[in-house]
Amino acid sequence: MWYVKKNIMARKYDFLVIGSGLAGLSFALKVAEHGTVALVSKTKISESNTWYAQGGIAAVTSFPDSYEKHINDTLDCGDGLCDIETVEMVVSEAPKQISELLKWGMRFDTTPDGTFDLAREGGHSEYRVLHHKDRTGTEIMRALIEEARNHKNIHLLDHHFAIDLITQHHLGSTVTRQMDNIECYGAYVLDVHRNEISTMLSRVTFIATGGIGNIYQTTTNPVIATGDGVSMVYRAKGLVENMEFVQFHPTALYNPGERPSFLITEALRGHGAILRTNDGKEFMHKYDKRHSLAPRDIVARAIDTEIKLRGEDHVLLDATHLEPENLIAHFPTIHEKCMTLGIDMRKQPIPVVPAAHYLCGGIRVDKNAQTSIKRLYAGGEATYTGLHGANRLASNSLLEAIVYADRGATHALENFRSFTFNEVIPAWNDEGTRLPEEMILITQEFKELQAIMTNYVGIVRSNLRLKRAFERLEIIYRETEELYEKSVVSTQLCELRNAINVAYLVIKMARRRKESRGLHYTLDFPNKNRIV
Numbered sequence: 022m023w024y025v026k027k028n029i030m031a032r033k034y035d036f037l038v039i040g041s042g043l044a045g046l047s048f049a050l051k052v053a054e055h056g057t058v059a060l061v062s063k064t065k066i067s068e069s070n071t072w073y074a075q076g077g078i079a080a081v082t083s084f085p086d087s088y089e090k091h092i093n094d095t096l097d098c099g100d101g102l103c104d105i106e107t108v109e110m111v112v113s114e115a116p117k118q119i120s121e122l123l124k125w126g127m128r129f130d131t132t133p134d135g136t137f138d139l140a141r142e143g144g145h146s147e148y149r150v151l152h153h154k155d156r157t158g159t160e161i162m163r164a165l166i167e168e169a170r171n172h173k174n175i176h177l178l179d180h181h182f183a184i185d186l187i188t189q190h191h192l193g194s195t196v197t198r199q200m201d202n203i204e205c206y207g208a209y210v211l212d213v214h215r216n217e218i219s220t221m222l223s224r225v226t227f228i229a230t231g232g233i234g235n236i237y238q239t240t241t242n243p244v245i246a247t248g249d250g251v252s253m254v255y256r257a258k259g260l261v262e263n264m265e266f267v268q269f270h271p272t273a274l275y276n277p278g279e280r281p282s283f284l285i286t287e288a289l290r291g292h293g294a295i296l297r298t299n300d301g302k303e304f305m306h307k308y309d310k311r312h313s314l315a316p317r318d319i320v321a322r323a324i325d326t327e328i329k330l331r332g333e334d335h336v337l338l339d340a341t342h343l344e345p346e347n348l349i350a351h352f353p354t355i356h357e358k359c360m361t362l363g364i365d366m367r368k369q370p371i372p373v374v375p376a377a378h379y380l381c382g383g384i385r386v387d388k389n390a391q392t393s394i395k396r397l398y399a400g401g402e403a404t405y406t407g408l409h410g411a412n413r414l415a416s417n418s419l420l421e422a423i424v425y426a427d428r429g430a431t432h433a434l435e436n437f438r439s440f441t442f443n444e445v446i447p448a449w450n451d452e453g454t455r456l457p458e459e460m461i462l463i464t465q466e467f468k469e470l471q472a473i474m475t476n477y478v479g480i481v482r483s484n485l486r487l488k489r490a491f492e493r494l495e496i497i498y499r500e501t502e503e504l505y506e507k508s509v510v511s512t513q514l515c516e517l518r519n520a521i522n523v524a525y526l527v528i529k530m531a532r533r534r535k536e537s538r539g540l541h542y543t544l545d546f547p548n549k550n551r552i553v
């Protein structure tokens with residue numbers, strides 16, 4: 022079963038979409054009226070970061086909120102590194118994209134008078150987060166998957182793993198990173214069930230492969246989040262930026278051994294829940310005037326500091342003072358999950374710890390979602406658009422995903438007919454390869470990678486820690502490349518390789534940044550007004 026059959030015929034689609042979260046599905050739905058679409062997803066279609074999104078999607082929908090306030094909150098959170106034009110563009114296009122979601126059948130919660138039931142999260146100066154209970158992502162995926170399944174032009178290919186993008190490199194050209202005419206002709210894709218690798222040719226390729234949370238030991242991301250798209254683009258010599266800005270969510274449920282970690286949405290703090298140390302004392306007043314609703318980087322570092330100072334495993338999130346029925350009506354999933362661990366959040370505080378959650382950097386795209394590689398677009402968490410800068414404002418990521426899918430689709434539709442299929446692409450060549458090494462080699466390297474990133478490249482960094490991480494990573498990089506050269510391609514091996522690749526980029530970019538800013542906090546350049 023391990024042998025990979027050779028590819029016989031290339032498959033051709035106008036659009037190849039890699040990833041089935043909000044970015045990939047919404048791009049596919051928007052281009053499908055005009056051409057054929059293959060949407061590949063490495064496990065089941067629903068498995069994505071989008072599925073797990075709880076809190077909601079930020080958009081200005083009513084007075085007294087305004088674009089200006091949403092823009093200012095985003096800029097404030099981004100700590101000086103946001104691209105202002107991008108922020109203005111995304112915020113002002115949000116209402117239109119909310120209408121698109123409604124058109125596709127998304128059900129947002131409403132109040133008895135029929136207006137949106139808006140939530141407030143950390144860093145937001147207004148109530149502006151549209152949601153579906155505490156299962157917003159699941160509801161988005163339900164609506165979009167249904168639409169995509171019913172579209173005759175969309176071929177949903179689950180358990181199809183994109184291995185690499187196809188560029189001139191595969192025609193034998195030497196491609197350098199400086200080259201400005203790299204083109205993407207599609208991707209090599211492994212059909213996981215059949216063990217076959219297809220050459221999937223496309224006029225336009227859209228990368229929507231999501232985040233990188235699994236390079237850390239504790240993450241809210243599902244196991245699919247291994248940075249495949251970022252890594253593929255980097256290997257194809259495309260631009261990748263701002264990888265040092267990895268957001269840790271301050272409040273994942275403390276439940277050792279559970280992977281992914283269960284997220285306790287920020288909306289619970291927006292609803293009035295308070296962070297406390299294990300002796301019941303509120304501590305956020307020491308760190309920020311917004312207390313428990315300060316931006317995530319500040320809250321995560323504050324929790325990290327309290328845990329380390331006190332030598333405890335977690336802090337507490339206390340919702341016991343809130344009206345019980347209302348609490349359960351708003352947060353049914355969290356209530357159910359806590360009850361499985363014997364925690365009744367109406368009566369007991371919830372133990373929480375920070376967990377790797379969101380990648381602010383990624384594949385560089387312009388305002389039309391174009392990457393530095395021609396015919397290659399990208400959207401969602403895999404990208405760096407300039408919206409988040411050094412830190413993402415809560416609930417701006419679903420918004421970014423759908424706005425950029427829309428802009429990418431509009432731009433691609435204007436151009437795709439001028440792109441011809443490249444018919445001379447060779448099939449995937451796995452000659453000379455053998456059976457894979459034992460799985461233990463892969464799983465052990467993955468554990469080592471996660472330990473390196475967690476211990477040295479986490480919430481608080483230093484020159485020494487980053488140097489150490491770099492040196493240790495080099496060893497597992499070399500071992501994995503050797504393994505890759507002589508093994509039959511498998512999803513697990515490709516994911517390990519991709520994860521090492523993105524970890525390298527995080528470390529490299531973190532070492533280059535000689536300051537503490539946003540999510541990147543280093544002991545060697547502490548800012549006076551920031552916490553240690």
Ligand SMILES: Cc1cc2nc3c(=O)[nH]c(=O)nc-3n(C[C@H](O)[C@H](O)[C@H](O)COP(=O)(O)OP(=O)(O)OC[C@H]3O[C@@H](n4cnc5c(N)ncnc54)[C@H](O)[C@@H]3O)c2cc1C
Pocket residue numbers: 039040041042043044045061062063064066067068069070071072073074075076077078079157158181182183184229230231232241242243245249250284378379400401402403415416417418419420422
């Ligand atoms: C627990 C949790 C809660 C969150 N809550 C919120 C929230 O309330 N509001 C908000 O705005 N954001 C939230 N986020 C972040 C947000 O969900 C994500 O940033 C967003 O959904 C990313 O969408 P995406 O389409 O870019 O990627 P994803 O939804 O992650 O989709 C990526 C897709 O790519 C596929 N894929 C990856 N690699 C390959 C490959 N090699 N070949 C084929 N397919 C591949 C995956 O299988 C998956 O289908 C949350 C994230 C998590 C984890």
